[in-house]
Amino acid sequence: MENNILAKIKGGLIVSCQALENEPLYSSYIMQRMAVAAMKGGAVGIRANSVSDIIEIKKEVPLPVIGIIKKVYPDSDVYITPTMKEVDELIQTGVEIIALDSTNRIRPGNVELEPFFREVRKKYPDQLFMADCSTYEEGMKATELGFDIVATTMHGYTPYTAQAVLPNFDLMRRLVEDTGKPVIAEGGIWSPDQLKEALKTGVLAAVVGTAITRPMDITKRYVAAIHK
Template identity: 60%
Template sequence: MNKKTEVFSKIKGGLIVSCQALDNEPLYSSYIMSRMAYAAQLGGACGIRANSPEDIIKIKETVDLPVIGLYKNNFNDSEVYITPTEECVDALIESKPDIIAIDATNRLRPFGITLDEFFKKIRSKYPDMIFMGDCSCLEDGIHAEELGFDLVGTTLCGYTKDTQDTELPNISLMKQLTSTLKIPVIAEGGIWSPEELKAAIDSGVHAAVVGTAITRPMEITKRFVNAIKV
């Protein structure tokens, strides 16, 4: 069994928990994210999605689950922030995630680089790495498969100008992608309840990611508080 087959087998039909905190959030800490990941593992998660080499290293020291790694970086000349540059990929490779997630929308990367230019170079540089394309729509997914991504996610639906008003989770998009593509599809974005998670899995996706609803207590608290505001 090769690495890709093994990783895909481990996450099939399961819940991947996104353990992320940005530097302006209360739980920002590689140690805290590693404990979040450990709690997720004990709860039955099949994988972890994590941001930054530092967090990935700490999480992989703590849990024995496949890790989808990404590296969020903001640039003034681009809307792309999920692993936007070659340097971000290089840094992630050093932390040894099982999968690397990259923005796979048609938006220009920093310095005016297209997705096609960017991914061709990255794939050539790291031919054995498993790459996940974070998509916003069906067209993104189709193009990502054509470029050679190993799997795609619905991660960026609702987070681009063309999809910003989309109701999440977008079960319809999940069904469209799974019925169109040959590569695995990961459901991600806006899954807040076990019922929504079940609906996502039932759409035919390979696995599903839940983040905020599990690992961001400030946002969870806000939802409860807003429910009782007069």
């Protein structure tokens, strides 16, 4: 089962279809249509946030889905699938891959990644789990902990990587060479040329989100270019 899912996304584009409550396209129906459009455009997988979005997307899109739940807790900066509650909810959707923040930051309830993931893996031994990392060291640690997939998702989005220039092809290449795990490139891929460059690093697949599915941000980028 695991190899079948990974084979389906190998060498391809995964499109992230997400909209938060404060964004104009916030709607499970709209995200479903985004995912259908991505599928018809040739995407091999979808990354989606929230149970409601995933359920709607799965009604119409047979592609593998990387599922997350973004949830902010007052005692932690970790917001991508931060606790067992979110993992349990994602399991119920039948999502093929579950991604969770795998940075070295403390999770809600003052919990570290290692004991948290140990508990997750014990509870769901057959589920594919993806580590959303921000550094090479975090990717190596996730490998050691037994994650099935390592991703560069959080690079540039933690305080200690905030100055990073994205996409970081060198980070992708090093993780591919040293983890021995399937690596998914994610973060800052804005053009087809950057996507091709990412895939040349040897990653299993690459995720593109904002550049395809966030028209407000795409518009801002064009408007900013006018005023340069």
